[in-house]
Amino acid sequence: MKVVVLTLYFLRHGQTSFSRANAYCGELDPPLTDAGLAMAEAFAEHYAQLSWQAVFVSPMVRARTTAQPLCDRLGLQMQIRDGLREIHYGQWEGLSPEEVNAKFHDDYVRWLADPGWNAPTGGERGIDQ
Structure with missing residues (x-):
């Protein structure tokens, strides 16, 4: 019997103005800050040498922007999955x-x-x- 090992990496999006302010942001979709863009680049640089089969991403702009540098380095198309969206925080948003x-x-x-x-x-x- 052959054993197959599956390794999953979960990455939260890079910094946004809401995460910097420690504010709830589920359905709000701010862009990454300059620091957030740098985080995305640093992740891609550090993890691109691993063997990637796929990159699954939330449809939120902040998540797609975070994943893009890795996908660019790997030559992989990100696969958008609505089920990876963050919960809606209702009246707590922002x-x-x-x-x-x-x-x-x-x-x-x-x-x-x-x-x-x-x-x-x-x-x-x-x-x-």
């Missing part, structure tokens, strides 16, 4: 955790306890993804 806690305290506490089954205010649960 807010920091401190702002969410102040404005939506009870929902926030429930979500922190179990984000799979508790949605951000007006957003989607983790299991809905």
Whole structure:
């Protein structure tokens, strides 16, 4: 019997203005900052020597921009997968955790306890993804 080893690499998108500000950003789709672009290039440079079969990517611009340098180096076409989208944070989109806690305290506490089954205010649960 032949054993096949599958290695998966999960990469979060490079820095955006929202990640720099520590703000929720699910359906919002800001571009990468200059630092985020540098992160994407550094990842591609470091990991391009591995044996890649495919690159699966969220349809979000920030994710596609992060994956592009690696795909360019490998000569691979990125494969867009809607199921890799981030959850929708509803009324929390663009807010920091401190702002969410102040404005939506009870929902926030429930979500922190179990984000799979508790949605951000007006957003989607983790299991809905």
